[in-house]
Amino acid sequence: MARAEKIKYLIIGNSAGGIGAAEAIRGVDKAGTLTIVSDEPYPAYSRPLISEHLSEGRPLEKILYRPADFYDKNKIKTLFGDKVAQINFSERTLELESGRTIAWQKLLLATGGSPIVPGMEGKDLKGVFTFTTLDDAKAIDKFLKQRQGKIKAVVIGGGLIGVSATEALLKRGVEVSIVEMKDWILNTILDEEAAALEAVALSGAGVDIITGHTVARINSSLLGEVNGISLDDGRSIPCDMVVVAIGVTPRLDLVAGNGVKTNRGIIVDRRMATSVPGVYACGDVAEAYDFVYGENRVTPVWPNAYTGGRVAGLNIAGKKAEYGGGTAMNALKYFGVNILSAGMVTPPDDSYEVISQRGDGIYRKVIIKGGEILGMVFAGDIEKAGIIYNLMKDGVNVAAFKEALVADDFGLASLPEKIWRARLEIPASEEASIVPPVELPEEAVIDE
Amino acid sequence: MRKVYVREEVCIGCRLCEVYCQLKHARSKDLVKAFKRESPPPLARIRVDEKGVVSLSVRCQQCDDAPCVQACLTGALERNPESRLVNVDEDRCIGCWTCLLVCPLAAIKPDTEQKRALKCDLCQGEEIPVCVANCPNEALVYVEV
Numbered sequence: 001m002a003r004a005e006k007i008k009y010l011i012i013g014n015s016a017g018g019i020g021a022a023e024a025i026r027g028v029d030k031a032g033t034l035t036i037v038s039d040e041p042y043p044a045y046s047r048p049l050i051s052e053h054l055s056e057g058r059p060l061e062k063i064l065y066r067p068a069d070f071y072d073k074n075k076i077k078t079l080f081g082d083k084v085a086q087i088n089f090s091e092r093t094l095e096l097e098s099g100r101t102i103a104w105q106k107l108l109l110a111t112g113g114s115p116i117v118p119g120m121e122g123k124d125l126k127g128v129f130t131f132t133t134l135d136d137a138k139a140i141d142k143f144l145k146q147r148q149g150k151i152k153a154v155v156i157g158g159g160l161i162g163v164s165a166t167e168a169l170l171k172r173g174v175e176v177s178i179v180e181m182k183d184w185i186l187n188t189i190l191d192e193e194a195a196a197l198e199a200v201a202l203s204g205a206g207v208d209i210i211t212g213h214t215v216a217r218i219n220s221s222l223l224g225e226v227n228g229i230s231l232d233d234g235r236s237i238p239c240d241m242v243v244v245a246i247g248v249t250p251r252l253d254l255v256a257g258n259g260v261k262t263n264r265g266i267i268v269d270r271r272m273a274t275s276v277p278g279v280y281a282c283g284d285v286a287e288a289y290d291f292v293y294g295e296n297r298v299t300p301v302w303p304n305a306y307t308g309g310r311v312a313g314l315n316i317a318g319k320k321a322e323y324g325g326g327t328a329m330n331a332l333k334y335f336g337v338n339i340l341s342a343g344m345v346t347p348p349d350d351s352y353e354v355i356s357q358r359g360d361g362i363y364r365k366v367i368i369k370g371g372e373i374l375g376m377v378f379a380g381d382i383e384k385a386g387i388i389y390n391l392m393k394d395g396v397n398v399a400a401f402k403e404a405l406v407a408d409d410f411g412l413a414s415l416p417e418k419i420w421r422a423r424l425e426i427p428a429s430e431e432a433s434i435v436p437p438v439e440l441p442e443e444a445v446i447d448e
Numbered sequence: 449m450r451k452v453y454v455r456e457e458v459c460i461g462c463r464l465c466e467v468y469c470q471l472k473h474a475r476s477k478d479l480v481k482a483f484k485r486e487s488p489p490p491l492a493r494i495r496v497d498e499k500g501v502v503s504l505s506v507r508c509q510q511c512d513d514a515p516c517v518q519a520c521l522t523g524a525l526e527r528n529p530e531s532r533l534v535n536v537d538e539d540r541c542i543g544c545w546t547c548l549l550v551c552p553l554a555a556i557k558p559d560t561e562q563k564r565a566l567k568c569d570l571c572q573g574e575e576i577p578v579c580v581a582n583c584p585n586e587a588l589v590y591v592e593v
């Protein structure tokens with residue numbers, strides 16, 4: 001075997017997690033060799049924006065996550081459009097599909113998730129798509145451009161990705177039906193009431209929503225193209241295309257049977273380290289600490305991938321950093337309905353307290369147990385939601401002011417003085433000097 | 449860098465800071481035109497929270513390790529390495545509101561009409577931010593920290 005080059009920091013996955021790590025590494029070590037491998041042939045782009053690419057043709061340059069000169073500027077070597085075929089953890093090498101072998105000192109697995117496609121009849125037909133990559137969006141775009149007349153789509157799965165695909169298709173003039181197995185759409189990220197607000201908006205835009213059913217089969221025309229689907233109750237819906245959006249699953253292929261501890265995802269500690277020394281993981285592939293549940297969970301959202309990546313990167317580069325934890329959190333703006341949710345969205349049993357407020361398209365709800373917030377859903381009026389999220393993240397006991405959390409006039413001033421002072425106070429630093437100089441009352445500068 | 453802080457003890461909740469912020473970020477620099485004729489109306493990037501006798505003029509504190517920058521889905525939120533200011537690149541912001549969810553001060557204002565996040569920019573081009581300069585009670589101070 002040819003003498004392999006040895007890379008100090010090797011990152012697999014060029015998305016939120018990989019970039020978070022690369023930026024953190026470069027914050028500590030400006031020169032150590034850093035390589036990012038990705039099987040997608042593009043510089044990092046904002047994955048959620050593939051919907052904008054499909055709906056309005058927003059080009060790659062306008063969905064880039066970082067400026068075009070990012071890799072050069074940060075001395076990052078890129079191997080894009082190449083796939084890691086396998087990793088040898090004891091030798092600390094990996095093999096690329098292109099045939100190269102690379103040796104590494106520290107490795108980050110930021111391989112994300114892959115779309116789940118159930119083994120149903122017709123899944124390989126022309127006109128069946130998934131919707132998680134820019135190439136997926138491009139493939140759908142190409143399909144739509146080749147077709148004449150009214151196109152009808154069935155989106156399987158009413159989660160975030162399904163709704164995102166639906167909005168884009170609708171904007172392209174496609175008629176859409178969503179088939180959702182559970183009782184309401186967006187059921188993993190919204191409670192029934194907030195989901196209903198979204199469902200009303202979707203229906204108003206002409207989307208046909210079928211809940212409580214699954215697609216049993218995708219039907220084919222004589223030409224081998226999609227011409228409809230059959231539901232589990234035997235009903236069939238004619239359509240020209242299908243988008244399978246029932247979820248993503250951690251992409252574990254590289255670690256399978258390799259000694260890296262996994263559950264649903266790759267298990268990492270608070271430093272984002274896996275069970276194998278020198279190997280870290282973050283993002284959709286990882287099962288990291290969830291501060292709401294107090295245990296490791298897969299929380300496949302962009303901010304957690306970036307932040308987890310950042311923590312991994314700091315540790316990889318030799319700094320000590322701990323992941324404060326993340327939880328499921330989502331911001332939705334589909335069809336003009338603004339909703340923010342985080343943590344639990346429905347209490348698992350009646351030992352939880354629910355405090356809510358509703359009216360006129362506005363809905364605010366917090367879930368509390370033992371005085372601490374464990375979940376939140378804010379729809380319509382979302383401006384103060386960040387205050388609530390941070391009370392939840394910080395584990396603040398809100399028992400004494402819980403009713404205020406969902407009130408119309410809620411704000412920082414509704415919190416105990418100690419809390420707002422800590423957030424707004426001038427840091428007690430010797431260098432702090434006021435411009436222009438004014439006299440401060442004593443208590444404003446004293447750290448309690 | 450310099451940041452704006454509120455001295456709660458002397459903030460009376462007059463909201464002039466909001467008004468000046470709106471005007472500063474309006475297309476028209478004329479108070480009456482900005483408030484009566486601009487459509488969409490100019491939005492303030494700061495906010496006064498009140499409860500009983502407590503009033504707090506709140507704005508982005510340009511956090512170190514800013515959670516909004518980390519959470520931003522598109523990369524529109526970025527920290528200027530020289531000024532340390534956290535900026536929103538309005539071309540790249542799509543108004544997904546993820547930043548709102550993580551901000552401990554709720555200091556990001558959603559412009560739901562134009563679908564972009566707005567935040568305090570410390571009035572670039574001004575010696576002192578207009579909220580500080582126009583606070584009748586010197587309740588806002590501009591501090592080097």
Ligand SMILES: Cc1cc2nc3c(=O)[nH]c(=O)nc-3n(C[C@H](O)[C@H](O)[C@H](O)COP(=O)(O)OP(=O)(O)OC[C@H]3O[C@@H](n4cnc5c(N)ncnc54)[C@H](O)[C@@H]3O)c2cc1C
Pocket residue numbers: 012013014015016017018037038039040047048049050051082083084085110111112113131132133160161164165251254282283284285300301302303305329330331521544
């Ligand atoms: C349509 C859509 C909308 C979304 N909307 C939101 C939203 O509004 N808010 C939100 O928070 N999140 C959203 N998400 C989820 C978000 O995109 C993910 O949580 C995030 O991308 C996870 O980042 P990551 O770095 O862990 O992995 P990914 O973004 O999945 O990237 C992993 C990368 O690694 C590459 N890779 C994997 N294996 C290999 C290998 N063997 N060799 C080489 N390369 C490999 C993959 O090809 C991929 O490029 C959305 C996702 C989709 C698809």
